[in-house]
Amino acid sequence: MNEDHQLKHLVKKAREFQSMGNYLHSVQILTSIINNYPEYTDAYFQLAEIHEKLGNINPSVNYFNNYLEKYPANKEVRLFFGKYLLKNEKYDEAIETLSYFMPEEEPDIAFLLGLAHFKLQDFEIAKIYFLSFLTNVNDTELRAESFFMLFKIEIGLNNFEQALSYSKRIESVYNRNWEFNYLLAKTYLNLNMFTHAITPVERAARLNPKESLIYELAGRIYFKTCEYDKAEKNFLKFLETAEETNPDIYLNLGESCLKLNKFGRALDYFKAVLKIEPENQAAIKGAQIAVNKLKE
Structure with missing residues (x-):
């Protein structure tokens, strides 16, 4: 049995152990291969998969870093490792790994670097990489x-006019994507195009009814269109579905209830705000209005 065939046989055996949930034996085989045949990349790829499943990728990160010190120009390994780091939210490390190549050499690098910088909220740098990618690639997806x-x-840069322009280019592709519709509604809201915001926010809620942020946004939109009953309903839905809330929601509910002449309920919401933020001037003013209305 030649060496390459033997290594393939060992990797196959390791995968069989992995499929049976016997990760320890699989790791032992793959680690032995890496230690004895450090240039054999298939073992790195499979070991990385196991470490990810076990929730501890650090050993694989060390193995990949050691490999790339010896073979820095291996494009296959560098791309795999960069994607692996991105997937596991190690964005700075991903940028360092992928920056070895110029985006012109490997267009996908620009896309991945753009994604990493976006995750770090380096929006201006991310923008440069995505624009660079678009000038060099024709892949439709x-x-x-x-x-x-x-x-x-x-949107992250608060450039809502430009955001709306980009949305038009992909609306036919992402029309059934809840996040796209949520962000489109948010864009319209920030452009004071309140009526336009209704359709995408309602579609987002239908596509992902468990996402609490949609209801908070819908409440704000309906408040702007003077549909206060719908605003109240959506703010309450947000409270039902959100893991955490903030005083602004109770403030919004109080203001919605004032518009609906539900003064007792409005007062309760303003009091809820004041328990958290005793100096909140909008809540103090709203509570006073509610009290005065209840006395009439």
Whole structure:
């Protein structure tokens, strides 16, 4: 049995152990391969998969770093490792790993670097990489995803006019995506295009009814369109579904109830705000209005 065939046989055996849940034996085989045949990359890839399943990727990170010190120009390993780091939210390390190549050499690098910088909220740098990617790649799926990322970046930069422009380029692709519709509604809200915001926020709620942020946004939109009953309903839905809340929600509920002449309920919401923020002037003013209305 030649050496390459023997190594493939060992990797296959390790995968069989992995499929049976016997990770220890699989790790032992793969680690032995790496120690004795450090250039054999298949063992690194499979070991990385196991470490990820076990919730501890640090050993694989060390193995990949050691490998790339010896073979820095191996594009396959560097791309795999960069994606692996991104997937496991190690964005700074991903940037360091992927920056070895120029984006012009490997266009996918620009996309991945853009994604890493976006996750770090380095929006301006992320924007440069995605625009660079779009000038060098014709892949339809990744181009659409890049425009989606640019849409999100412009929102992050509060450039809502530009965000709306990007949204038009991908609306047909992402029309059934809840996040796209949520962000589109948010864009319209910030452009004071309140009526336009209703359709996408309602679609987002239908597509992902468990996402609490949608109801908070819907409440704000309906408040702006003077549909106060719908605003109240959505703010309450937010309270039902959110893991955490903030005084602004109770303030919004209080103001909605004032508009609906539900003064007792409004007062309760303003008091809830004041328990958290005793100096909140909007809540103090709202509570006083509610008290005066109850006395009439």
